[in-house]
Amino acid sequence: MANANAQPTEQNRISPASYLLIVIRLSLIFIVLCGLVYPLLSTGLAQLLMPKQADGSLLKDSSGKVIGSALIGQTFTDPALFQSRISSIEYKAEASGSNNYGPSNPDMLQRTADAVTGWKAGNPEVPVSELPVDLVTNSGSGLDPHISPEGARVQIPRISGLTGIPAAELEALVDKYTEGRDLGLFGEKRVNVLKLNAALTEQTAE
Amino acid sequence: MGIVQIIVVIAILVLLVKPVGTYLYNVFSGEANRTDRIFGGIERGIFKLGGLSRREGMSWKKYALSFLATNVALVAFGYLVLRLQGALPLNPSGIGRMEESLTFNTVVSFMTNTNLQHYSGETGLSYLSQIIVITMLMFTSAASGFSVAAAFVRGITGQKSLGNFFEDFVKAHTRIFLPAALFLTLVLVALQVPQTLKPTMEVATLEGGTQQIAIGPVASLESIKHLGTNGGGFFGANSAHPFENPSPLTNVIEILAMWTLPASLPYMYGLFARNKRQGWGVFAAMMTLFVLLLSLNYYAEMKGNPQITAMGVDVSQGSMEGKEVRFGVPQSALFTAVTTAATTGSVNNMHDTQTPLGSITPLALMMLNNVFGGKGVGLMNMLMYAILAVFLCGLMVGRTPEFLGRKIEAREMKLVAVAILIHPLIILAPTAAAFLTDLGQGSISNPGYHGLTQVLYEYVSSAANNGSGFEGLADNTVFWNVTTGVVMLLGRYVSIIALLAVAGSLMKKQPVPETIGTFRTDNGLFTGILIGTVLIIGALTFLPVIVLGPIAEHLTLW
Known part of the structure; x- marks a missing residue:
């Protein structure tokens, strides 16, 4: 189901090293997206649009x-x-x-x-x-x-x-x-x- | 008005189930749909950056391994940041490094979607830690849970493969949690939840004193805390704090934010099973158990504490110790039931101060751990009970049990037994162990039977990955940090891996054609049997300890 044209029986498997690299790269992407972009974007928008509420x-x-x-x-x-x-x-x-x-x-x-x-x-x-x-x-x-x-x-x-x-x-x-x-x-x-x-x-x- | 406002919230939830469940199906079914145009571009970028040009379906082992490996990488990162936070930027209040056992407990707690907090947010975490560790883990743990649930549903409904963990993980973020959280943050700020990077404020009070007011990026954490059924608060008092939850309206919004996704998963399951009645049957079982336990809490809390009634004051508000005036008993009872059903663990009133019978509600919902449940795991647990129910019925009539057209055999039942038994084991064994040592006993802050409930609650909450606390317990010690950390790990990963194995094994089986003798799992009779199975297997295990804790305390008060 993952991808319409992918088959579970695919022959050329990924090596353990490149698999590990996927895990690390993906983790870093979401550390940046969820841990920095999202909260800082939220803060910026909130401060811009509703400063009184955003400041308590x-x-x-x-x-x-x-x-x-x-x-x-x-x-x-x-x-x-x-x-x-x-x-x-x-x-x-x-x-x-x-x-x-x-x-x-x-x-x-x-x-x-x-x-x-x-x-x-x-x-x-x-x-x-x-x-x-x-x-x-x-x-x-x-x-x-x-x-x-x-x-x-x-x-x-x-x-x-x-x-x-x-x-x-x-x-x-x-x-x-x-x-x-x-x-x-x-x-x-x-x-x-x-x-x-x-x-x-x-x-x-x- | 009390009951009316509760009914209105439940009605809104029921109306949301179908559209949200359909949306979830679109996200995880992989079928082309309109939302591809909005999110497809961003996802292609992430896949490219992540090196995921090929996203083939995975075996259950590979799926489980990818899930574990990603979680380990994120935990390691979180551990480092918390240990080094004193030297890192975005720390205006000058908070130092976190102690080792507390750091272990904290990162495990957030990665397992538990959010048990042995630290206090105001004094224990820098703003950088609040966003890059806590907020980040709230997203990634919820997305992990959702992905696993999607894989499990694919397996038992006989799709081509369990799917690709990385693809599910990315889509759960881009199509569900990130956009929903950003939208909800802005709604909450509009309703007065703060969102700022300024440090603690000092104001001169009306009477001429000074008041320090802790503040920070609260709204962005508050929204994902509920959407991801995480529950860890920005402040020590969690959603009882007026900055986290300023009004009854924000209370209702937070309730719906944590409840809608788990409640919509049964509908998504029905769509995968190509039989919506399967989904509604599971939903009905969940809702029945929920309403029963909610009623108990509402009734007990409205009745109040007889020892306070005896003091002659007007107790028509019910039990107000540990509750906020703006919420009163109705909004507090509903929040309590939803937060423990959906395994969020945020609290808008202190569960420790609830009446003894009232406190059975959060305990029981966490002990069952399948009434809606958090981020996908609740649905998995309920379907596990469904498999057990067909097995028991099969035994009674002497037929090989079938579920969704696949035979349930020894291998599946062994795995289901592991998943069912681990939960009481990791609750009752450490509770007993805590009472055998001074390390455990020394932390109890309330005398008598209530002390037993405090310890029990801590482990139930850890095992169910809920994270709410009977907060009176002095739990920031090495003993509690380590034991609850281990319980959280076992509570999360053992059952998930066992159930993924069940899904992998069912997927490989040849479907058996439906005959007149097939036991149907999409009607009211099955919903009834499912509720019965949950109560007999899930609830009876815990009855003795409930009697020793809350019920014994109840008898001393009345």
């Missing part, structure tokens, strides 16, 4: 200062800002990952219980039964930029109390930054915490 979707505030990447989460320690999910790497994006605790791991259960206790202390106005589980669990990447819309909403009473911004305004802000499912179908509704906090910070500054 950097996010700027209104003054034009880079405040991070729209795709990479950040730690927020100030209780007057929306908090991100738990990250075992504290959103240090030079690496990625999590502790990979199994579901029966006592350290994981303890960490989650501590997070729930901490939440109760910081947010006495909200019953714990409304606290969505994404806020007290570690994401897969440790860099999850999102929280669930419910996860943002339950933080409103705390932030409103600390900043004096009316809850209704914060709710409008959360609604504005809630991203729907992709194409109305795929994935989950979510809020980008960095974008939301950037907007909140500007609102507070005004």
